[in-house]
Amino acid sequence: MNTPIIRADLVTSSDGPFVAAAELTQRESRETSLHSHPRGQLMGALNGLVSVGVNRQQWVVPAIHAIWIPPHYEHSVRSHGPFSGWSVFIAEDRCAALPAEPRAIRTTSLLREAVHRAAGWPGTALDPQQVRIAEVILDELAASKAESLGLPAPDDARLARITDALAANLADARRLEEWAAWAGLSPRTLSRQFVAQTGMSFAQWRQQARLLRALELVADGVSVTAIALELGYDNISAFIDMFRRATGTTPGRYRVEGVGARGCLRESG
Structure with a gap:
């Protein structure tokens, strides 16, 4: 309760x-x-x-x-x-x-x-x-x-099937054409409907899903190497580069800033 x-x-x-x-x-x-x-x-x-x-x-x-x-x-x-x-x-x-x-x-x-x-x-x-x-x-x-910390959900059941599968395994590197075939859509229809229903392209949605999962794992203290592997990045540098572009800082610095904020509040109490 x-x-x-x-x-x-x-x-x-x-x-x-x-x-x-x-x-x-x-x-x-x-x-x-x-x-x-x-x-x-x-x-x-x-x-x-x-x-x-x-x-x-x-x-x-x-x-x-x-x-x-x-x-x-x-x-x-x-x-x-x-x-x-x-x-x-x-x-x-x-x-x-x-x-x-x-x-x-x-x-x-x-x-x-x-x-x-x-x-x-x-x-x-x-x-x-x-x-x-x-x-x-x-x-x-x-x-x-x-x-940008939100992830919109599509209404179409076929698109939702794709986003659910991606959310379950963000390391899945299948291309848009492969996902379209898996869901029974043409690549053009998938691309057009993704933008119409989520406001993002398929690639943008997948990157945003990976970023939000990365933020969860960073908050949990998971190592940068483990996070990069879980999200399907070929190397740590590529993951850090994505994280820096999205948040303006590195995963390590982001974690330190979060710990610093919490520590400051505890001390002031």
């Missing part, structure tokens, strides 16, 4: 403080079925990794990233093993200036520290100092840039 991360009234009602936050550490996996609420929610991982289902996409939330879910958007949440995470719930009337669509963001140290402070509040009226910290959270979210 999931431990509630915060009082129910601070999620379901816009009454009370316009920002309510909480942190949670849990040894077992956590899963929340599809639901929605009137407050917007910003959720992030401190340790481990969380997947969020929203808008027919799976969004991966590795450490130092967060997912913004505007009010009334249906979403589901699943952690991959033990994790520590946080959530901020923002009153609906304060969400007008915030992103109107769900997005993944890379958090700043200022945002993480402000959330950590807010997580210690009792859920009552905010004093002037708390209001200033809450406004920092809103300002940081409003100024954030969208990150």
Whole structure:
């Protein structure tokens, strides 16, 4: 059974403080079925990794990233093993200036520290100092840039069969023409429908799936060599190059940044 991360009234009602936050550490996996609420929610991982289902996409939330879910958007949440995470719930009337669509963001140290402070509040009226910290959270979210941490799912059953098979074995190096024959499609139809239904080419979708899996494995402390092999890269350099182009840093540096963020929050508590 999931431990509630915060009082129910601070999620379901816009009454009370316009920002309510909480942190949670849990040894077992956590899963929340599809639901929605009137407050917007910003959720992030401190340790481990969380997947969020929203808008027919799976969004991966590795450490130092967060997912913004505007009010009334249906979403589901699943952690991959033990994790520590946080959530901020923002009153609906304060969400007008915030992103109107769900997005993944890379958090700043200022945002993480402000959330950590807010997580210690009792859920009552905010004093002037708390209001200033809450406004920092809103300002940081409003100024954030969208990150590519989502993977859209196709509607067509034949395309879904391909994406399911790829997700089960990302090292599978079959070309588009081979996948089309396997699913009973012409290569042209597969190529056209992939873009129409996911907004990505087949090659882009496969690379994004590999990147998101790599982020999961990096968060779990798996070696770069093992990750490259699992994802089907011929050599480690090719994998590191892909990771750097997608994230702006290397897998090793990305892991260090995530550990540094978690350590900073623990020390400040």
